[in-house]
Amino acid sequence: MAQRTGIEVRHKKACASRRGARCNCDPTYQASVWSARESKRIRKTFATLAEARAWRSETQTGVRRGTLRAPAHTTVVEAAEGLVAGMRSGRVRTRSGDRYKPSAIRSYEAALRDHVVPRLARTRLGDVQHRDVQRIADELLAEGRDPSTIRNALMPLRVIFRRAVEDGDVAINPCAHLRLPAVRGRRERIASPQEAERLLAALPARDRPVWATALYAGLRRGELMALRWDDVDLANGVIRVERAYDEKAHREIEPKSRAGRRTIPIVGALRDILVEHKANQTRADALVFSGNAPFQPSNLWRRAQSAWKRAGVDPIGLHEARHTFASILIAAGVNAKAITTYMGHASIQTTYDLYGKLMPGSEAEAAALVDAYLTRADSASRIAQVQPATS
Numbered sequence: 001m002a003q004r005t006g007i008e009v010r011h012k013k014a015c016a017s018r019r020g021a022r023c024n025c026d027p028t029y030q031a032s033v034w035s036a037r038e039s040k041r042i043r044k045t046f047a048t049l050a051e052a053r054a055w056r057s058e059t060q061t062g063v064r065r066g067t068l069r070a071p072a073h074t075t076v077v078e079a080a081e082g083l084v085a086g087m088r089s090g091r092v093r094t095r096s097g098d099r100y101k102p103s104a105i106r107s108y109e110a111a112l113r114d115h116v117v118p119r120l121a122r123t124r125l126g127d128v129q130h131r132d133v134q135r136i137a138d139e140l141l142a143e144g145r146d147p148s149t150i151r152n153a154l155m156p157l158r159v160i161f162r163r164a165v166e167d168g169d170v171a172i173n174p175c176a177h178l179r180l181p182a183v184r185g186r187r188e189r190i191a192s193p194q195e196a197e198r199l200l201a202a203l204p205a206r207d208r209p210v211w212a213t214a215l216y217a218g219l220r221r222g223e224l225m226a227l228r229w230d231d232v233d234l235a236n237g238v239i240r241v242e243r244a245y246d247e248k249a250h251r252e253i254e255p256k257s258r259a260g261r262r263t264i265p266i267v268g269a270l271r272d273i274l275v276e277h278k279a280n281q282t283r284a285d286a287l288v289f290s291g292n293a294p295f296q297p298s299n300l301w302r303r304a305q306s307a308w309k310r311a312g313v314d315p316i317g318l319h320e321a322r323h324t325f326a327s328i329l330i331a332a333g334v335n336a337k338a339i340t341t342y343m344g345h346a347s348i349q350t351t352y353d354l355y356g357k358l359m360p361g362s363e364a365e366a367a368a369l370v371d372a373y374l375t376r377a378d379s380a381s382r383i384a385q386v387q388p389a390t391s
Helices: 048-063 076-089 101-118 130-142 147-165 193-203 208-218 221-226 268-278 297-311 316-329 334-343 348-358 361-385
Strands: 008-011 026-035 040-046 239-243 245-247 251-254 262-265
Touching: 008 048, 026 048, 040 048, 076 101, 076 245, 101 130, 101 147, 101 297, 130 147, 193 208, 193 297, 208 221, 208 268, 208 316, 221 245, 221 316, 262 334, 297 316, 316 334, 316 348
Parallel strands: none
Antiparallel strands: 008 026, 026 040, 239 262, 245 251
């Protein structure tokens, strides 16, 4: 029978408490809330009293606001199918309102099929608890999966429950506060300006333009593959990123996000290379780096590796070349908002998360910047004081 707290302690049949003695079992806790809208009592059982109290508090709030429905009867497998179908149709979008890329949809579908559905399948959304999701993470870790794989495996489940909470189908997101292994980011190679020059000089002439654009404009691999001469305005010194190439779907797609569609300034070192490269092109609408069809990244990488090995230069990947462009912008003193725009990041927080460690941040650097500013301001003031008055 429910207690006045709205939470019933449910002991095992063999528990000593049933004979009036101290409890010697691991009881469960059934929380309940009356919903006048549904004309029924909503109940849910938890392993701990804290979970039961938290659910009851959230559910009561939902009932008062009229935003809560009865616990979701949709199963995990049904929700997974609905999520993938919604992503494909464009009905389900990212938090920034963009459509999911085909590659992201394939990744979510694989994660649900391989890791989530086999473990939860016919479980109703309203019955999935935090410990169920945590168990998936723990099992994947025990199987030897790396931290990134574990996080990616749970990402679609997070989306399912985020939407379920927003829609009022469930009161608490069981994917919140998971204990996940830390992702140890591998050390990215970032080339110095001098290294960038040596890397380009060692390449065969046919490959120099694409690597120069990665190093000096920071385009992503798919964006480089889809770049056309129509997008390169040498007269005004800008590159317009309008599309990317999906290697698995074998077609051009929208950029990674709305921020991915952007305009990037062409620096002098890149302009010279592109001007020379364009002189050998005839069609204005041709792909910049491969003419009629997108280049093969594996072939590009193989040729570059061979050239750099012969020249005794440490190799660099296309994504690392993109990081190099970001580091050049930072070292040149370009402000963070502009860097976010040029890199095509969805938010300035992404820029800080990725490159904050490269940005000036020490006390000595801050003091030097302030001193330089004050010196300039003081000099300007002194000059103004000695200027002759005009009649």
